[in-house]
């Protein structure tokens with residue numbers, strides 16, 4: 387079986403009288419519109435298969451009516467599937483007895499909606515603690531846990547206020563706190579931030595991204611907003627007419643859209659903004675290895691001239707970055723009659739940038755730094771370089 391925290395297999399949802407007939411007709415190639423016109427059944431979700439990894443934010447996008455809300459409700463079985471399977475932690479949700487299902491939803495799966503439905507007569511703290519109250523957690527413990535999550539969303543000082551004393555964005559944060567309080571491993575968010583103005587929405591996205599750094603949860607996030615999807619999504623799934631048309635990382639979808647429908651989503655987006663150091667790096671800087679013995683200055687000088695390059699990087703035998711040196715600097719060393727070896731004291735120290743550093747910060751670093759900048763992978767090993775020239779060519783679409 388395909389692995390993943392959430393695995394969806396050949397899932398269908400038909401709203402109408404004869405669900406199986408509609409599915410058979412879909413399999414025969416009938417369109418969603420034809421089935422509606424001739425059989426009166428609405429196809430909500432049609433043969434959808436995908437999986438969401440533990441700790442991933444998976445964003446579902448698609449035009450209105452494409453089946454996003456239906457799909458996420460099928461996952462927690464607020465909507466009964468017409469056919470197909472949903473596995474959560476390897477467990478078939480469709481086969482769970484009702485009581486266990488309710489337990490799963492209550493303890494391990496929170497939902498956050500656009501209308502956050504706070505209870506006006508209760509304090510912020512009591513609203514945040516509501517899920518725990520329903521789960522039968524005692525007052526002292528639930529208030530402590532609610533306070534902890536209110537801190538996480540930056541609302542602890544408002545704990546004793548009532549919802550009407552809060553702005554829309556703050557109310558949405560209470561909604562998020564309520565979802566987090568039960569400490570679920572999964573959160574399903576349906577257009578959770580859509581009612582907020584752009585600034586508040588960004589702020590909530592930041593809260594979510596920050597939270598995800600400390601507590602990695604599996605999140606399915608429905609959004610209309612491509613900028614939002616690209617900002618928070620590890621992967622994005624695009625739905626059209628009940629079908630999941632394409633799944634991929636933001637960059638994969640931008641680079642290889644499956645069709646015009648997918649491409650259109652990205653038309654308005656300045657996709658360069660989403661580039662990271664890892665996508666911008668190249669093997670453009672000559673690399674020399676200091677394996678106990680520093681590289682010879684004259685040899686490096688000669689090779690740089692042969693390659694028409696101005697800079698060299700030096701790494702140790704494990705591929706950890708040691709420093710950079712320019713052709714000019716080597717020339718000076720050689721002129722001065724200094725020892726002909728490029729050891730640590732003649733190299734220029736540069737902090738490596740991580741592969742996931744976004745373009746804006748890469749640019750800042752390039753502005754501050756004369757030559758190219760080294761990039762390191764997750765293990766801290768050198769994996770490429772970014773120069774100003776390289777950045778400009780990449781942004782032109784090369």
Ligand SMILES: Nc1ncnc2c1ncn2[C@@H]1O[C@H](COP(=O)(O)OP(=O)(O)OP(=O)(O)O)[C@@H](O)[C@H]1O
Pocket residue numbers: 401428429430448449450451452453454455456457
């Ligand atoms: N309870 C229902 N009864 C009948 N049809 C439904 C029901 N719920 C959804 N549908 C239909 O299923 C299709 C998918 O709807 P869904 O709400 O999942 O779309 P969506 O992608 O979430 O749209 P939106 O972006 O507007 O929220 C639509 O054609 C809708 O009319």
Ligand SMILES: [Mg+2]
Pocket residue numbers: 454455456576
């Ligand atoms: Mg919806």
